[in-house]
Amino acid sequence: MKIQTRYFGEVDVEKEKILHFEQGLFGFEEYTDYTILYDLDRGKDAFFSWLQSVQEKTLAFVIVNPFKVRKDFDPVVETELLASLGEYQPEDLLAFVLATVPSDPQQTTVNLKAPLIINQKNRQGVQIVAENEDYEVRCRIMSEENGR
Amino acid sequence: MLALARKVNQSIMIGNDIEITLLEIKGDQIKIGVNAPKSVPIYRKELYEQIQQENKNAGKEVDPDKIRDIFGKRG
Numbered sequence: 329m330k331i332q333t334r335y336f337g338e339v340d341v342e343k344e345k346i347l348h349f350e351q352g353l354f355g356f357e358e359y360t361d362y363t364i365l366y367d368l369d370r371g372k373d374a375f376f377s378w379l380q381s382v383q384e385k386t387l388a389f390v391i392v393n394p395f396k397v398r399k400d401f402d403p404v405v406e407t408e409l410l411a412s413l414g415e416y417q418p419e420d421l422l423a424f425v426l427a428t429v430p431s432d433p434q435q436t437t438v439n440l441k442a443p444l445i446i447n448q449k450n451r452q453g454v455q456i457v458a459e460n461e462d463y464e465v466r467c468r469i470m471s472e473e474n475g476r
Numbered sequence: 477m478l479a480l481a482r483k484v485n486q487s488i489m490i491g492n493d494i495e496i497t498l499l500e501i502k503g504d505q506i507k508i509g510v511n512a513p514k515s516v517p518i519y520r521k522e523l524y525e526q527i528q529q530e531n532k533n534a535g536k537e538v539d540p541d542k543i544r545d546i547f548g549k550r551g
Contacts, residue, residue: 334537335540336540353531354524354527354528354531355527355528355529355531355532356531356532356535367544367548374547375547375548376543376547386537387535388535389531389534389535390534390538390543390547392547406514406515407514408513408514408515409514409515409517411515426530426531426534427534428530428533428534428536429538429542429543429546433542433543433545433546436546439527439530439531439534441523441527442527442530442531455531457517457519457523457524457527465523465526465527465530466530470546
């Protein structure tokens with residue numbers, strides 16, 4: 329199906345690539361269907377990718393692989409809050425975190441506190457709030473990376 | 477908003493399976509106990525609002541080229 333994207337014009341997306349977030353995202357509860365757009369050169373191994381709403385062209389997020397920010401990323405959440413993911417094995421689950429990129433990109437943060445969890449098997453997703461006390465809503469990722 | 481007066485150790489029920497108990501009053505702080513099914517998410521409202529707001533911040537328009545510049549070499 330063809331979808332209109334915020335940054336890449338019209339994109340043809342296979343139906344099997346549509347992710348369904350039954351509860352939407354916090355603050356965007358009415359938008360439930362998304363697809364992930366990868367940058368061509370690195371594909372799924374890239375540091376970041378794009379979460380594009382299928383329903384609303386102007387709704388798109390930069391999403392980041394949390395394990396590239398924090399190697400030991402391991403969000404704690406009650407299993408019951410993952411019910412909307414249906415049946416899954418741990419290896420079926422993918423995690424992403426939303427990045428906030430202000431006009432000064434050095435101030436870029438990611439939201440480790442509220443990761444997106446996706447069941448690759450049935451393409452259901454949910455945004456959770458991790459119980460981990462040290463996971464920040466605004467975790468800076470550029471400062472310690474300077475000079476790399 | 478429904479306002480109910482409660483004493484310490486008294487509760488209110490919300491539906492059949494959510495119980496909110498007033499546990500302790502100390503100065504201007506009140507300790508509340510919540511008994512609810514684990515499938516019901518419970519958040520401090522400040523955190524809930526902070527996450528909503530941060531999602532909105534994350535949804536603001538960015539320059540894809542700039543994103544590639546700052547993130548492209550990482551991974």
